[in-house]
Amino acid sequence: MSLSDETVYSKLNALNETQEGIVSIAQWVMFHRRHAKRFAQLWLQRLKESSAPRKLNLVYLANEVVQQMKARKKEEFGVAFAPIIADACEVAYRGSSADIQGKLRRVIQVWRQRAIFDVDVLDRIDTRLDDVDKGKSSTTARRGLGGGIGGATPAELTRLAAAQSKLNNQLTHSTIALGSAGDEYKKWMEADAIPPPAVYVARLSQLIKTLDIAHAAVSDALSSRKELIKNLESLLETNKTALAGEESQLKGVEEKKARTDDVKKDVENMLLSGMTDDKNGDTAMRSTTPDIEPPREMVEALTPPPAAEDPSFQESGPFSFQQTPPTKTQAPADLLSSMLQYGNYSKAPAAPKAADNPMAGMEGLDADVVAMLLKGANSSKGNGAPVQAQPLAMDDDDDEYHP
Structure with missing residues (x-):
């Protein structure tokens, strides 16, 4: 059956x-x-x-x-x-x-x-x-x-995917048809025993139908493969054209990059040379131009000079409170001169000792005082009594000196 x-x-x-x-x-x-x-x-x-x-x-x-x-x-x-x-x-x-x-x-x-x-x-x-x-x-x-984009098929490959799927289906049909036709052909064309002619004709008719199915399946698979190859060639040609354009763009970018790099190096060299010239000019100016120090202002010294440098200074001996009795009688004028000297009346000059000039050393005194002094001087000359100098008074309360 x-x-x-x-x-x-x-x-x-x-x-x-x-x-x-x-x-x-x-x-x-x-x-x-x-x-x-x-x-x-x-x-x-x-x-x-x-x-x-x-x-x-x-x-x-x-x-x-x-x-x-x-x-x-x-x-x-x-x-x-x-x-x-x-x-x-x-x-x-x-x-x-x-x-x-x-x-x-x-x-x-x-x-x-x-x-x-x-x-x-x-x-x-x-x-x-x-x-x-x-x-x-x-x-x-x-x-x-x-975001749903990574798994999508690119538009350029959509036709290729459809053509490949169609070819796969056609290959499945052709494989099955070829297998069936091959089995039928061996069975009825390569068999050792041949059936009766009437039966044999029917089997051969069925074999022809099977071979027609296989032929159609293989033809469809062949057409699908040709279509896939055509799409592949179109995609390949498109990519070749795009490749040529991209290579040209790459070359242009490389040229621009090289030119930019050269200009950058020139500018850097200019900057370096300018900095070197500035340094050399500053060095030459510093070596040829002497440093000029501004004049100092005259400032009055706040500290007095030492006593030894003062020409009017006379070093005195040690101070003593021992009283020395007078050895000679002083005239009133001499006594007044001495009192004025100890009383810090440094402006009055020392009275001369000359007896012939009784007015010596009394310049600047009041007339009454001068008359009194002259009177005392005349009386001392007439009497011949010596005038003793009064001892220096000391304050018993402190050690401060009082004339």
């Missing part, structure tokens, strides 16, 4: 999330275990085109088929799903909610516990899912740091 793609797609479209629906379709799939490889390719294609909840249902279907066949010691579906199961799990995991991702993780954990697939296959699945989680975390971090 042949298995067409339309039949497989119709069964997959009828899949629901109930246990009964998954088990019934799994039984139908296992019945066609001879087409396990083709079913796996069509299953992957339908999974990529489905929504997140239907992707989870398709994974449940594959889990049911693979586990049941392994329990029956049949490896057809295990071998058919092993090359594509990592890609299928990544497609179902990416973009799904946290609840669906947790259920997918649970299925993969059951596969590891029951050794449904080889360890390297399970490791590839875990690596793909971990990469999806890391990419989501890094995108969230970039958006948090950049």
Whole structure:
């Protein structure tokens, strides 16, 4: 019994999330275990085109088929799903909610516990899912740091991203179509036994349809790749033009920087030479021009000169209170002169001793005093009695000298 793609797609479209629906379709799939490889390719294609909840249902279907066949010691579906199961799990995991991702993780954990697939296959699945989680975390971090701008695709790469996504889808279609066409071709063109002509014609007609599908899928992938290359070349040409302009700008900036640096050095040299000239001029002026000290003002000395420098100073002997009796009789005029000298009347000149000049030393005295002195002098001459000098009076209360 042949298995067409339309039949497989119709069964997959009828899949629901109930246990009964998954088990019934799994039984139908296992019945066609001879087409396990083709079913796996069509299953992957339908999974990529489905929504997140239907992707989870398709994974449940594959889990049911693979586990049941392994329990029956049949490896057809295990071998058919092993090359594509990592890609299928990544497609179902990416973009799904946290609840669906947790259920997918649970299925993969059951596969590891029951050794449904080889360890390297399970490791590839875990690596793909971990990469999806890391990419989501890094995108969230970039958006948090950049305010939602860091994770956005640049405008120049939008067309490239769309062309690359289209090419990836076309490559998936072409891979599945080429695999199916290759199997059919070997089966009917390289078989040792040829069926009856009527049956053979029908099989060849089906093979031609399969090859047409593969041809169309490969043509679409080729067109998508050409479109991607065209966009890449356009972006490359744009960047080459921009590169030439930026190199020219860089050269202009370097020239301006070099010129500015030269001008700066010239100005610095001018400043240094000017400072050197100023220093030399100041040094020459200081060496040729003598220092002129301003004349000092004449200031009268506040301290009197020493007594030894005074020409009128006469050093006297030690003072003594011992009274010396007079040896000769002094005339009244001489006595008056002596009294005036001890009384600090320094302005009166000393009376001359000449007897023939009785008026000597009496200049400036009152007439009455002069008459009295002259009278006394005449009487002393007539009597011849000596006049004794009175002793110096001393104050008994203190040691102050009083004349």
